[in-house]
Amino acid sequence: MYDTLLLQGMRAKLVLLLKEKGITDQKVLDSIGKVPRHLFTDRSLERIAYEDRSLEILCSQTISQPSTVAFQTQLLNIKNRDKVLEIGTGSGYQTAVLYNLTSRIYTIERQKSLYENARKVFDMLNIHPQCFFGDGYLGLPGFAPFDKILVTCGAPQVPQNLINQLKTGGMMVIPVGENSHTMYRITKVSDHELKSETFGDYKFVPMLKNKC
Numbered sequence: 001m002y003d004t005l006l007l008q009g010m011r012a013k014l015v016l017l018l019k020e021k022g023i024t025d026q027k028v029l030d031s032i033g034k035v036p037r038h039l040f041t042d043r044s045l046e047r048i049a050y051e052d053r054s055l056e057i058l059c060s061q062t063i064s065q066p067s068t069v070a071f072q073t074q075l076l077n078i079k080n081r082d083k084v085l086e087i088g089t090g091s092g093y094q095t096a097v098l099y100n101l102t103s104r105i106y107t108i109e110r111q112k113s114l115y116e117n118a119r120k121v122f123d124m125l126n127i128h129p130q131c132f133f134g135d136g137y138l139g140l141p142g143f144a145p146f147d148k149i150l151v152t153c154g155a156p157q158v159p160q161n162l163i164n165q166l167k168t169g170g171m172m173v174i175p176v177g178e179n180s181h182t183m184y185r186i187t188k189v190s191d192h193e194l195k196s197e198t199f200g201d202y203k204f205v206p207m208l209k210n211k212c
């Protein structure tokens with residue numbers, strides 16, 4: 001794996017910055033400190049790969065900025081046997097951050113080239129999330145229920161299929177809205193009761209229907 005001392009130093013600085021920005025979960029910080037973000041984007045962006053900003057990837061999509069990746073992950077409070085579904089594999093960076101917390105990761109991407117590219121990076125890093133090319137609106141009924149669901153694209157509303165695939169006691173973190181997205185954490189308190197909390201506004205690429 002290509003990872004220089006300079007890149008490692010920049011990664012360590014990013015972890016300090018995320019601490020300053022209020023990320024307190026040490027397991028999340030450790031994971032950000034381990035994952036080589038520069039390998040999830042084009043080589044030409046390497047020098048800015050550890051700045052707290054989103055980065056362009058294929059198909060006009062983006063890797064979310066590290067503070068958002070860390071914040072969404074922290075909100076889910078992942079335990080090491082949790083079964084987690086991610087919607088929007090994209091570059092695979094968020095998937096890799098999750099994978100250090102639990103290896104029971106399922107991730108769906110609707111764009112074929114991103115799906116294929118992320119799988120190559122996972123192979124290179126020798127990590128093994130379960131990857132699916134498909135429409136995240138449908139979730140993965142064959143693998144449900146999940147302890148946690150993380151949506152990394154902005155959804156116009158909360159998809160009922162995903163609520164159905166959450167365990168009782170499980171949580172979903174999902175940005176909801178049209179242009180700007182409010183970060184929601186939805187807890188399935190019981191079969192008939194959901195608890196909703198909000199955590200500020202963000203801007204995500206949209207969650208779109210159907211694979212392509």
Ligand code: SAH
Nearest residue numbers: 063088090091093094110136152153207208
């Ligand atoms: N987690 C990614 C973020 C990528 S941006 C990363 O760390 O790089 C969000 C991704 O969601 C994009 O790749 C986009 O193609 C994908 N996406 C949008 N709608 C989707 C859907 N319905 N199902 C699956 N993926 C979707």
